[in-house]
Amino acid sequence: MxxxxxxxxxxxxxxxxxxxxxxxxxxxxxxxxxxxxxxxxxxxxxxxxxxxxxxxxxxxxxxxxxxxxxxxxxxxxxxxxxxxxxxxxxxxxxxxxxxxxxxxxxxxxxxxxxxxxxxxxxxxxxxxxxxxxxxxxxxxxxxxxxxxxxxxxxxxxxxxxxxxxxxxxxLGNRDYRAGMAEVVKYGAIRDPHLFSWLESNADALSSRLPDLLAESVYQSVRNKAEVVAADEREAGQRALLNFGHTFGHALETVTDYSQYRHGEAVAIGMVLAARMSELMGMTEIGTADRLARLLDQFGLPTRLPDDIQRRSLLRLMRLDKKNRADQIRLILLESIGRAVVRSCPADDILEVLNQS
Ligand SMILES: NC(=O)c1ccc[n+]([C@@H]2O[C@H](COP(=O)([O-])OP(=O)(O)OC[C@H]3O[C@@H](n4cnc5c(N)ncnc54)[C@H](O)[C@@H]3O)[C@@H](O)[C@H]2O)c1
CATH class of the missing domain: 3.40.50.1970 (Rossmann fold)
Structure with missing residues (x-):
């Protein structure tokens, strides 16, 4: 223990x-x-x-x-x-x-x-x-x-x-995989070592090998504990835990919470946020593909389905009270293991949505 x-x-x-x-x-x-x-x-x-x-x-x-x-x-x-x-x-x-x-x-x-x-x-x-x-x-x-x-x-x-x-x-496979999306999230936003470790052990983790599973839960809890200790009431860095969630929530809403598990929507959202980071020139090209590869190894979706209206997603993302009219606040990556909050132009977000 x-x-x-x-x-x-x-x-x-x-x-x-x-x-x-x-x-x-x-x-x-x-x-x-x-x-x-x-x-x-x-x-x-x-x-x-x-x-x-x-x-x-x-x-x-x-x-x-x-x-x-x-x-x-x-x-x-x-x-x-x-x-x-x-x-x-x-x-x-x-x-x-x-x-x-x-x-x-x-x-x-x-x-x-x-x-x-x-x-x-x-x-x-x-x-x-x-x-x-x-x-x-x-x-x-x-x-x-x-x-x-x-x-x-x-x-x-x-x-x-x-x-x-x-x-x-x-636990059913779908719920297990959906939880894995949040583990990947900790690696992506603040723990590059965890991210590389997940890449090396994805297959064994998919088959729920007990020692590796224990390590991934422990490392995730340690990361979450550090973030909430620094920011109990979400005034600052706790917001970084929302990486992928603005896109993800819009996708969950537009599909009536019936098509995706939360973690699945967040997986797609994290890849979109990483593509946005690349479009804004904040992170090295290839970062989003690296993230998508790892999520894919866990059997998680990484692209928007064709039948979703991209403009409907953007409209939902605009509803967040923290946004100004033509800018939407997102959590973006500077690199794997380093995240920041940025206001992003709505037109650029639409471009990323259209390319997914
Ligand atoms: N408080 C927070 O910080 C925080 C953070 C993230 C998510 N949430 C909330 O968590 C909820 C989603 O959590 P969830 O995905 O655990 O959903 P859940 O509690 O609905 O569990 C998913 C399904 O799995 C079943 N289940 C649970 N444990 C099982 C097990 N060991 N074996 C077999 N079946 C099992 C449940 O009966 C349920 O049908 C959302 O309401 C979300 O808002 C809260």
Whole structure:
């Protein structure tokens, strides 16, 4: 097991990365207090909750709440069910919420913990690669509103994050690959050594070799921890984590969130952002192709599909409030391992979109 300490304004918390962690009593003893509510979704609970049950039974004062799976249930109604469960079990300010699941459960249960009695403890137990390398670390919690994703939420740092790699064994290939896009992102924006390491080990990682998988989760968490420690509330360098996301979000929106996993849309978005960096003369020609080659090795898409209107994407990208009329703020690459925020002319963005 490896541990990354994440620093934040009010202290720090550990992220444990390793195998057999869900049933490791030492972690439980260190981090559980008061009554415990385990929140999970039907799919994850079916696969992994049983491994935690012996410890839960031993602990005693706990309850389980199993929600329907998927992004469409990251709602205020499901948040309300978590609050109801806490009220019904008589949870006090010393209670703990355990979020066992992907980013949806983590964000939703985390937000319930943030808001119940103005904040109780949450222990994140992420079970998707995306949640282990990204969503569970950094303290962003929230739910969707019918008019926008993550519109309601709060910063609420977990007491601990337990990334048990064994849970990834039941994850479908598409979700696994989508998580890999975020691992590649850390390499591209701030860790050239990680990027080269991924290039050398892409095939073994695609077949989920445990030691390599452990290393990629650990290195990703370390990178995310460094960024959020330097910028807890996203005032500066945390924005670099959005590399590929402005293009990606537009693509997810235009396809009604039904065609692409988030990581797949981000993969295409990162290549577009790298091409934009080349067009603006900021980075060496060939950088975007190198990035696309690595993403392709992980089975991720790297080009826009033909049937998407490029102008519709541009229109959506313009909606971001931070933009001025003819300029759009993007995260671009100076080189593999070095990213910056730049305002880009809309006409140049359209050119890149048209060439994809
Ligand atoms: N808080 C943050 O900083 C942050 C960062 C990135 C993404 N997010 C959020 O994360 C969410 C996406 O996360 P996600 O991709 O984990 O989605 P998810 O939680 O919906 O999980 C994807 C699917 O995989 C299933 N699943 C989860 N773990 C499994 C396992 N071990 N085996 C088999 N199936 C499993 C789930 O039931 C679900 O159907 C989005 O809502 C996004 O907004 C948050």
């Amino acid at each position: 490896k541990v990354v300490q994440v620093e934040h304004g009010a202290g720090h918390y550990p992220v444990y990365v390793g195998q057999r962690l869900l049933s490791m009593s030492g972690i439980w003893e260190r981090h559980l207090e008061g009554r415990v509510l385990v929140v999970s979704d039907e799919t994850v609970a079916g696969h992994h909750l049983e491994r935690m049950r012996p410890l839960l039974r031993e602990y005693g004062r706990h309850r389980e709440l199993i929600l329907p799976p998927g992004e469409s249930f990251k709602t205020i109604e499901q948040w309300s069910r978590v609050i109801d469960a806490l009220v019904e079990m008589g949870a006090q300010r010393d209670a703990t919420v355990i979020a066992l699941g992907g980013g949806v459960v983590g964000d939703l249960a985390g937000f319930a913990a943030a808001s119940y009695m103005r904040g109780i403890r949450v222990v994140q137990m992420p079970t998707t690669l995306l949640a282990q390398v990204d969503a569970s670390v950094g303290g962003k919690t929230g739910v969707n509103h019918s008019s926008g994703k993550n519109l309601i939420g709060a910063f609420h740092q977990p007491a601990a994050v337990v990334a048990d790699l064994d849970t990834l064994g039941t």
